Amino acid sequence: MIVFPNAKINIGLNILRKREDGYHELETVFYPLKLQDGLEFIENHTGEVCFSNSGIEVGGNPENNLVVKAYRMLAADYSLPGVDIHLHKVIPFGAGLGGGSSDAAFMLKGLNDFFGLNIPSETLMSYAARLGADCPFFLENIPSFASGIGEKLETLPLSLAGWHLLLVKPPVEVGTKEAYAGVHPGIPDIRLREAIQLSVNNWQGSVVNDFEVGIFQRFPEIETIKEKLKERGAVYTSMSGSGSSVFGLFRAEPMWRDSDFPEGSFLWTEVF
Ligand SMILES: C[C@@](CO)(OP(=O)(O)O)[C@H](O)COP(=O)(O)OP(=O)(O)OC[C@H]1O[C@@H](n2ccc(N)nc2=O)[C@H](O)[C@@H]1O
Ligand SMILES: Nc1ncnc2c1ncn2[C@@H]1O[C@H](COP(=O)(O)OP(=O)(O)O)[C@@H](O)[C@H]1O
Structure with missing residues (x-):
């Protein structure tokens, strides 16, 4: 299965309060962009995860990559075969574009769809929130007003059509x-x-x-x-x-x- 995780921009971002756990309460508007990575996964018969990367090099231990983390999270609760994962990285990171969070959200959705896990959308949302505060937005991927630490989402009737x-x-x-x-x-x-x-x-x-x-x-x-x-x-x-x-x-x-x-x-x- 191949999916195309897209970037987002924040239109406005107000940081209201620091919580006891160190996270910050905020209000922001997420707006999706067409800029996207390519993410492919194929079932293998080794039972293992094999990760490769092209485009912008993400580097580091594959276990720290959010797509592998997304897989591990679902594999802990559902029966999943091993997979070969290839991530073609186009979205710059350290950019405020949410690329890593998007990859993770698309991995969750992709695994759920392809392997017929039938995970309800609310449960998928809570998995996404555990992977990153920005991650739940990418499941719906429509202009949204976000609060909490970024995970409470309301659809916003905002269109920049023509801009x-x-x-x-x-x-x-x-x-x-x-x-x-x-x-x-x-x-x-x-x-x-x-x-x-x-x-x-x-x-x-x-x-x-x-x-x-x-x-x-x-x-x-x-x-x-x-x-x-x-x-x-x-x-x-x-x-x-x-x-x-x-x-x-x-x-x-x-x-x-x-x-x-x-x-x-x-x-x-x-x-x-
Ligand atoms: C700032 C924002 C704005 O949309 O995104 P980016 O600009 O990085 O894309 C988000 O709040 C980033 O979300 P995300 O990148 O998913 O953050 P996480 O992985 O959950 O958290 C990384 C670290 O940021 C801090 N953090 C994150 C979210 C939040 N509401 N308060 C925080 O203090 C915490 O120190 C946390 O350890
Ligand atoms: N699939 C991934 N793509 C990009 N970065 C990733 C990924 N998995 C883990 N990371 C780590 O997450 C960090 C933040 O990535 P990202 O969410 O794309 O950027 P930003 O915080 O600018 O929105 C990177 O510095 C990288 O170390």
């Missing part, structure tokens, strides 16, 4: 944990639930990502990307999640020069 996106990920990777360590939680003056109802033309300054302050201090080049996107005509621009990628929304096809952005940046465009 052009330019996304820039500089050659800097931001770890999610370290990004959270640099935030100052608090209730914003304008709550995201209201701000997101405004027209896109009025989002700038009202729909805010709380990670930006700390990350821009550490990596001024990320803030420069935001300025460039504005200069190039973006109606709304923001860092996605914990960074390092920054996106701009444009009414028409964006025009830019490669020299606008740091050398080695990953660029992605799409029309919603």
Whole structure:
């Protein structure tokens, strides 16, 4: 079976409170992108998991890869054969695009469908939440308002149809944990639930990502990307999640020069 786990952007992200367990309560809007990895798994007869990777190298011990973790989690509770897994990685990581979480969610869905496990969607959601706070979103994969630690989801009737996106990920990777360590939680003056109802033309300054302050201090080049996107005509621009990628929304096809952005940046465009 082959599936295509896609990326997301966060449109606004307010960190409200730090919980006793160290996690942060937040409010954010998840919006899916067409940027995607390729993930294939084939039943084998060894009973083992064999993992390979192409495209962007994820590296490290395969047991730490979220797709292998997703498999192990289900295999602990359901009877599953061994599988050969191949992950073709396109979505940059350390980017705030949720690629790893998406791979994990698509692995859960794929195994459930292909091996006919009949896991109810609520149960699948709780498996996903154990793999990562961002992971449940990718099961439904539709524009959503998220609260809790990111796992409480409400479908949001938000459509960016017709808008052009330019996304820039500089050659800097931001770890999610370290990004959270640099935030100052608090209730914003304008709550995201209201701000997101405004027209896109009025989002700038009202729909805010709380990670930006700390990350821009550490990596001024990320803030420069935001300025460039504005200069190039973006109606709304923001860092996605914990960074390092920054996106701009444009009414028409964006025009830019490669020299606008740091050398080695990953660029992605799409029309919603
Ligand atoms: C920041 C966000 C915004 O959507 O995503 P990214 O920008 O990384 O894609 C998410 O909150 C990331 O979700 P995800 O990447 O699944 O996080 P997890 O693996 O569950 O947690 C990684 C670490 O981030 C911190 N963490 C995560 C979520 C949360 N609500 N509060 C936290 O404090 C914890 O320190 C945790 O150990
Ligand atoms: N399948 C995977 N794809 C990407 N990263 C993975 C994967 N499995 C585990 N990881 C680890 O998770 C970290 C965060 O990945 P990811 O969720 O893609 O990024 P981000 O936090 O920017 O959204 C990576 O630094 C990597 O070490």
